[in-house]
Amino acid sequence: MVLVKESLTPRSSSWMASRCPKHQPIIAFFVIFLAVISASAAVSTDKRIAARVQRLNKPSNKTIQSPDGDLIDCVPWHLQPAFDHPKLRGQNPMRPPERPSGEDTSSKPAVEMQTWRNTGEDCPEGTVPIRRTTEQDVLRASSLRIFGKKPAVTTRRNSAAGNHEHAVGFANGEFFGAKASLSVWNPSVSVSAEFSLSQIWLISGSFARDLNTIEAGWMVSPRLYGDTHPRFFTYWTSDSYERTGCYNLLCSGFVQISSKVAVGASISPTSVYGRRQFDITLLVWKDPKFGSWWLELGSGELVGYWPSCLFSHLAGGAKMVQFGGEIVNTRPSGSHTSTQMGSGHFAAEGFGRAAYFRNVEVVDWENSLVPLSGIRVLADHPTCYDVGTGVNRVLGIYVYYGGPGRNTMCP
Template identity: 65%
Template sequence: MDMKRDPFPWTKLRYKPLSYLSHNKTTPMHTNTYCFCQKTTIEQQQRHSSAMATSIAYKTPQMLSIFISLLFVFSTLSPVLSLPNITDSSGHRQPANQTSRSSKEMQKLRRVKAYLKKINKSAMKTIQSADGDLIDCVLSNLQPAFDHPELKGQKPLDPPERPKWHYYNVNDTMTESFQLWTNSSESCPQGTVPIRRTTQEDVLRASTVQKFGRKLRRNVRRDSSGNGHEHAVVFVNGDQYYGAKATLNVWAPRVTNEYEFSLSQIWVISGSFGNDLNTIEAGWQVSPELYGDNYPRFFTYWTTDAYQATGCYNLLCSGFVQTNNKIAIGAAISPRSSYNGRQFDIGLMVWKDPKHGHWWLEFGSGLLVGYWPDFLFSHLRSHASMVQFGGEIVNSRSSGYHTSTQMGSGHFAEEGFQKASYFRNLQVVDWDNNLLPLTSLHLLADHPNCYDIRQGKNNDWGTYFYYGGPGRNVRCP
């Protein structure tokens, strides 16, 4: 998250004029000087004239040769010095500035192809999803995480000990078919992990290759007002936390700008709200820039320096180690909740393995997705100092007013079940690997007239809350 949190070779040649011909000035002879010259006869003058003519005739080819050579040199240099138009692949002449732009575009394409070659691993099998995604079944020890120097030559770890009092409520059970790519009845073989293939179009939607798959650098602080990212969340702090668990329902909120997103997630946080912020994040999001569509997608994220240089979404860098062959991180979730209709939710738990110290992620009823190795982090090597649950959107104000991007279902918390989005059964993990209910819960809505939040508690849902909203409306200009 941002936790706002957020606010954020062509070298010009220097050339000198070239002078190819120089003229020597001679000083005229003074008339008052003595001249010890003999008078020349007409015959001598004729002989002198004839000799000069012969000399000029002899030197002319040499001068011509030098002059032609200089012209050739100048014509060779002139394309560089004067930057004239050149032809493109179709034979049309291009201005120099357009040529420079084309060169930069070619350089970017080369960087994109190099990145794709690195991130898209050889597949044992490829599955076509109904939403257009290609899911590659990659040998688990060849996934991007094992490009990391600390993991080279290793294999994924065995499952850790789960937190105590971890039970499966009948309401938490769910079908294994919760992603569109699994509807084809195809599956990845044992020993492989399903990875959504990254395309050239995916990367080109980002402003640079370096920014693809990453959250923008932002000044992270507790109050996120006015920085473009808006939240409706609950959080606990002031203690040592070793994990978090919740069940959240899935919607397809409208995102009105390609460079905005809407997400619902769990944050596990440590460090100060400065350059050393560590976070682990998991949930669902709609992000047209990252995925090229408006489907809600299961995602993960991590950073160890407040989103500056470390971390990424999903498996788009060396970091998260996937251990499951049934879940594709970044793939679309199906089915989804509908207004006044069926509600579909997913269970998520993040916790620190007491034995090895890695942070594991569980999806649904006991389905281990994988883990974040402890060496990725600084503060989170020990424990978390804050846990947060809820929604976040980006408000770019691209039209000069508040965005209409929705959070959650796009409806305010007061509308309740089947209308507003919810989190239920909120819990944290303590130092002894026990799951406990939340106490001393704090609520935060950056812009309550745009997106709000309401907390509750009962025997079936434990600690829960509704949250979300439509964005721009009469009270949210």
């Protein structure tokens, strides 16, 4: 055995000596080539991220430092991102539409519900407050393509995207708007790729191909905003969340007119379990004359509008309205996420404990606000998050919803 070992060793060394020098330059070349390609790709990505941020952050007349860390830029109205859209370039602001009848805002105080307003500073007339986008905001997204968009539902090709789970009150029919007051909470979000939101949906079209939606409410989304503050948000899509639409002003489309409300800014205060309940009132309705969909917050503050040219089916009326909560569960197999919906408590716990929508109304074809009739409920995972509805003298038509996510009944 010693002889065999001695006879093999020189032969092996000789083979290495004769072969390695011929391959080492080739291997080294490929290592260098891959390094150059990788570095070029990184530089290209950095440039594209910087370009996206530059497109979104328009020149401003003033910048306000919010206590929560946001920078609020006061951007001249005509420079806002909406007018990057080819169908909106060069347009003048639309005149405020006729409000739906049946609404009384005369006795309601102004709503000061955004943290940046605590500075006591306002944006000058003729400008709109826009939360500044940073490169870090973009880097938190899994790709530039989906930055600012709602995470896709899990598919065979995209198993990490997560399942969207809902607990909502809904109705089918012909609707030209919706209104409700929704309580604001600060639910715990388990991982940064998940979110928890509460919103009003106006929906038309096919869920499979060309769904049109308008959405507004509040949300907690660490990936989108880099923190866990509840934030006022908007969303729209005209093709089932594929290519069109986005959150807030992160793409062209939604036209802001308010100088007092920053879409995407944090909300303060929030509701406290068993104690004070804080809610915001939202109204979305279709301009009977020009067809755009307008958004109002609180006591008559017009935030802005979605032009009708953005949509196919919603160029007419909505075929469904929904009021409730949504979360993303990035663990569709195995244990359920512990991300909370609403207050983190179930609907049966009622006022002061469960999250709610109160005074739920819709806008009919005569541009009148009427109580929503025929409301039904749907919870995708009722042991994790549930929903209930009813009517009483104080809350009008209401929807309670929410839950803790993972628990003994939702393992």
